[in-house]
Amino acid sequence: MKIFPRDRYLKQLISFHGSELIRVITGMRRSGKSSLLKLYRDWLVNEKKIEEKNIVYINFESLKYANLTESQSLYDYVCGISAQVGTKVYLLFDEIQNVKDWEKAVNALRVDCDCEIVLTGSNARLLSGELATLLAGRYVGIQMFPLSFDEFLEFRKSSGEDIHKSFDAFLRFGGLPGLHELQASPRATTQYLSDVFNSVLLKDVVSRNNPKLP
Incomplete structure (x- = not known):
């Protein structure tokens, strides 16, 4: 890869x-x-x-x-x-x-x-x-940090898409490099981001701080 x-x-x-x-x-x-x-x-x-x-x-x-x-x-x-x-x-x-x-x-x-x-x-x-x-x-x-917009454009330049579409995608999905490795559909992209969020929440927040429910 x-x-x-x-x-x-x-x-x-x-x-x-x-x-x-x-x-x-x-x-x-x-x-x-x-x-x-x-x-x-x-x-x-x-x-x-x-x-x-x-x-x-x-x-x-x-x-x-x-x-x-x-x-x-x-x-x-x-x-x-x-x-x-x-x-x-x-x-x-x-x-x-x-x-x-x-x-x-x-x-x-x-x-x-x-x-x-x-x-x-x-x-x-x-x-x-x-x-x-x-x-x-x-x-x-x-x-x-995740990709800046300049890096985001570099990752996507092979797609040949309009810069305005790229900016819309950047605002909507962010700059995690893995999104571009996947080159996935919007639905798959949303699933990927949800999984990353859950991983951060469980591994970096919950496991580290061990919060107790009231």
């Missing part, structure tokens, strides 16, 4: 390349955080000529990494790779909030390994007080 460029955010990420600061990409679900991380990985390989063995890319929503969802197991796994490679490693962790006590692992890796670290995750978890406490002064946040 083709990944469309999000140059504004990629440039922010690149501007901190070589820094010891941990980069934390946050944003609402389906806003493009995972795609941005992949774009950065491609930039490391193609522009900086970093060997792929030096890049540790992990998506913690994949069952492939189900054994790494504890802080100690993640730490041991990465340290093993770092020792084997023997040079700087680039740690790209997608949906890091799925790792229990991830802040401890990330902080320890920052101290014990020659590495650069980029994380993505949901706002609800990554903007907690624990992040500010354990990583204070050691990270920089990059907040990602």
